Amino acid sequence: MAKIVFKHPQSLKENIYHYCPGCGHSIVHRLVAEVIDEMGIRGITIGVPPAGCAVLAYNYFDVDMIEAPHGRGPAMASAIKRCLPDRVVFSYQGDGDLAAIGIAESLHAANRGENITVIFINNAVYGMTGGQMAPTTLLSQRTTTSPAGRKKELDGHPVKVSEIFSQLGGTTYIERCSVSSPAGVNKTKKAIRKAFQCQIDGLGFSMVEILSLCPTNWKMSSIDSCKWIDDVLSKEYPPGIYKDNIAEAKKTAEAAP
Amino acid sequence: MIVKTIFSGFGGQGVLMMGISLANSAMNKGYHVTYLPAYGAEMRGGTANCTVAVGDEEIASPVASEPDYLIVMNLPSLFTFQNKVSAGGSIFINSSIIDARPNRQDVKTFCVPCADMAQELGNNRVANVIMMGAFIKKSNVVSPDIYLKSLEIIMGSRKKTLAEINRKAFAAGFDYIKD
Amino acid sequence: MNKVLMSGNNVIAEAGIRAGCRFYAGYPITPQNELTEYMAEHMRNAEGGVFIQSESEVAAINMIAGSSATGVRVMTSSSSPGISLKQEGISSMAACELPGIIVNIMRGGPGLGNIRPAQGDYFQATRGGGHGDYRTIVIAPATCQELADLTMDAFDLADKYRTPVMILADGMMGQMMEPVIFKKPKPRQYPEKFMLRGAGTGKSKFIRGLLLDPIDSEEHNWKLARKYEVITKNEILHEEHRVDDADLVIVAYGTAARIAKGAIKRLRDHGMKVGLFRPITLWPFPELKLRALSAKIKNYLVFEMSTGQMLEDVRLALQGYANIEFHGRPGGAVPTPAELANVVAKIYDKKD
Numbered sequence A: 001m002a003k004i005v006f007k008h009p010q011s012l013k014e015n016i017y018h019y020c021p022g023c024g025h026s027i028v029h030r031l032v033a034e035v036i037d038e039m040g041i042r043g044i045t046i047g048v049p050p051a052g053c054a055v056l057a058y059n060y061f062d063v064d065m066i067e068a069p070h071g072r073g074p075a076m077a078s079a080i081k082r083c084l085p086d087r088v089v090f091s092y093q094g095d096g097d098l099a100a101i102g103i104a105e106s107l108h109a110a111n112r113g114e115n116i117t118v119i120f121i122n123n124a125v126y127g128m129t130g131g132q133m134a135p136t137t138l139l140s141q142r143t144t145t146s147p148a149g150r151k152k153e154l155d156g157h158p159v160k161v162s163e164i165f166s167q168l169g170g171t172t173y174i175e176r177c178s179v180s181s182p183a184g185v186n187k188t189k190k191a192i193r194k195a196f197q198c199q200i201d202g203l204g205f206s207m208v209e210i211l212s213l214c215p216t217n218w219k220m221s222s223i224d225s226c227k228w229i230d231d232v233l234s235k236e237y238p239p240g241i242y243k244d245n246i247a248e249a250k251k252t253a254e255a256a257p
Numbered sequence B: 001m002i003v004k005t006i007f008s009g010f011g012g013q014g015v016l017m018m019g020i021s022l023a024n025s026a027m028n029k030g031y032h033v034t035y036l037p038a039y040g041a042e043m044r045g046g047t048a049n050c051t052v053a054v055g056d057e058e059i060a061s062p063v064a065s066e067p068d069y070l071i072v073m074n075l076p077s078l079f080t081f082q083n084k085v086s087a088g089g090s091i092f093i094n095s096s097i098i099d100a101r102p103n104r105q106d107v108k109t110f111c112v113p114c115a116d117m118a119q120e121l122g123n124n125r126v127a128n129v130i131m132m133g134a135f136i137k138k139s140n141v142v143s144p145d146i147y148l149k150s151l152e153i154i155m156g157s158r159k160k161t162l163a164e165i166n167r168k169a170f171a172a173g174f175d176y177i178k179d
Numbered sequence C: 001m002n003k004v005l006m007s008g009n010n011v012i013a014e015a016g017i018r019a020g021c022r023f024y025a026g027y028p029i030t031p032q033n034e035l036t037e038y039m040a041e042h043m044r045n046a047e048g049g050v051f052i053q054s055e056s057e058v059a060a061i062n063m064i065a066g067s068s069a070t071g072v073r074v075m076t077s078s079s080s081p082g083i084s085l086k087q088e089g090i091s092s093m094a095a096c097e098l099p100g101i102i103v104n105i106m107r108g109g110p111g112l113g114n115i116r117p118a119q120g121d122y123f124q125a126t127r128g129g130g131h132g133d134y135r136t137i138v139i140a141p142a143t144c145q146e147l148a149d150l151t152m153d154a155f156d157l158a159d160k161y162r163t164p165v166m167i168l169a170d171g172m173m174g175q176m177m178e179p180v181i182f183k184k185p186k187p188r189q190y191p192e193k194f195m196l197r198g199a200g201t202g203k204s205k206f207i208r209g210l211l212l213d214p215i216d217s218e219e220h221n222w223k224l225a226r227k228y229e230v231i232t233k234n235e236i237l238h239e240e241h242r243v244d245d246a247d248l249v250i251v252a253y254g255t256a257a258r259i260a261k262g263a264i265k266r267l268r269d270h271g272m273k274v275g276l277f278r279p280i281t282l283w284p285f286p287e288l289k290l291r292a293l294s295a296k297i298k299n300y301l302v303f304e305m306s307t308g309q310m311l312e313d314v315r316l317a318l319q320g321y322a323n324i325e326f327h328g329r330p331g332g333a334v335p336t337p338a339e340l341a342n343v344v345a346k347i348y349d350k351k352d
């Protein structure tokens, strides 16, 4: 008997992605959908896509979704979760969405310890609007708004979201992964699963930051993009678990009357 | 007189350059001109197109709902735009990579194997200039002289050899179309 | 001066730099990204030029307010959703009487809408947009040449009246290239006494919008109102096109007015006498000019790329003295001159 080892996730609609060839969003969409399938939570999951290349995520995820204005996803997700505490609520955000215009909403949702999950796509540029500098753009990286390369004196430093958010009292689980290799993809999927489980167990704010390819705006092939993530981007943003208070939070939760 | 032309193809085929060079030539000739590129998410998936309107009077809308000329550098462009071309209009086809032909009887079709011709000239990147040669010959929107001069200006301080190869490419396209 | 072929977004940026703009802050948004990118590239070559990609539109408007207070010529640009975010800052600049240029390259709305050309922000632009009793001067060019000329003029207006000025265009105007000639800008006239540059050995000053005493606040509001009255009297711009013998006049601005001109050409070819009234300043609206026209022409068609916003100003101007019809294409749909001509032809036949 043949065994099915690879199939289309149920939580992913059969629409063709509008993403560029080689784009990391496509990979992460699939991972999130697989996790939702495996956890059997399709019917109780509500997602909030961002303004960014993933703005059309509702065309792909087969779960309830509501669009948020640019950067405001975590505010919306916080409120949805407060009104429907037994649903699984995630906000899907790019680096411009999360770390620039939406840094206040994102940081404060995390700091309040909202029991939501943020899927954070760090591709070091504004993908949707055509490759402008993002808060996560590396120093000396050229973009359309840093034509001479990002300069710390004028444009500040790359914002390390996982490091910053792990300092906040409200956060429970924060991991940075990368989808630049098969091993990285597997790790990312595990992290997404852990983040959703953290939420389902009622343990508080979880976020998975994912170093993701944007071959179009990096002006590289997909292969070179993967290499660039491994050799350059991940040096500034080392993958790893930045915070894991899950065990502790569980204990506190169990001790509570 | 207002003449509208749509240029369409893959990003990287120099499609926008075709439009910009025509628009600049028309400006240098003293015509009214508008150039309108497709922009934003339209560009995703690697297609590019632009519309150029040239006239001896003020141009109202830069959009071409019924272009007089259509230049297609790839197959999807032919399917997207062929039905818009005005009756009696012309379609220029990069026949090196497009086997299909327009399914309309009321338009003229000019097949120019510009990609192959560019290869023969030893520079794959000038396929667009070859096509412009063919287009200028038939459309007569501006003279070859003005076109080539304008092209040189846009190319700016770049190497002399580039101007030379562009001239050759343009001539090849221009001569390819027989009267 | 040579003619150059430039996109509307680049024209605005170049005209700004030539007019002496030395501070630009903005946040990416389509269809105006080329303006921000042009500033990123060229502001660094302008002496004393500062370009900041801000973390949001909220930050950008407050950055230009700060820079304006120091006496620098300033500009920010965005498109519809970003302009919504700027409203608090625009209200504050109006209150504090800070000059500055805000460019709105409109797209389809409401909400995220789309990135196609639209005119749905007319109310927001002409009614103040933010909270409180204020107005912004709103200029709506229809060609790249006008974008060049009127952007330069906008800086002079902003200084003259110490008030924010908005350039209102749309995605088509921003993306389209046309030949332009840049005129020579006038020398700037902006008294040092309005600039905040440190008191030195003199008296210190402050700039504020907070006026806790209602009587003081009322007086400030009336002062602004008197200023707006002067602007309304002196700064109106409009164009009349083929109205002399017209039986019906289309009222349209910006891209819609261009389309209207195309429609008028077709209609006239068919013997229908149609003209165009084009407001160039949307606030102040050329109310009296339009009313004067209604003394001889009794039929109007307002055409907007919205569900009907300027329509209200036309009704106020014509006060029931003429028939007003409306045709609109909201949400980023751009009609063709042929479509508009068909609509007009139907109305033309019915008119008395």
Ligand SMILES: Cc1ncc(C[n+]2csc(CCOP(=O)(O)OP(=O)(O)O)c2C)c(N)n1
Pocket: A050, A051, A052, A053, A054, A069, A070, A093, A094, A095, A096, A097, A098, A121, A123, A125, A126, A127, A128, A129, A134, C027, C028, C029, C030, C057, C081, C082, C085, C112
């Ligand atoms: C208020 C507002 N400002 C700007 C925009 C335009 N905009 C849409 S997505 C985006 C940034 C996208 O970058 P990022 O968040 O990094 O996502 P990516 O596309 O790279 O995945 C911007 C600036 C908007 N939609 N709303």
Ligand code: SF4
Pocket: A018, A019, A020, A022, A023, A024, A025, A053, A123, A127, A128, A213, A214, A215, A216, A217
């Ligand atoms: S622009 Fe970049 S992030 Fe956006 S779809 Fe293309 S590759 Fe992906």
Ligand SMILES: [Mg+2]
Pocket: A094, A095, A096, A121, A122, A123, A124, A125, A126, A127, A134
């Ligand atoms: Mg990004």
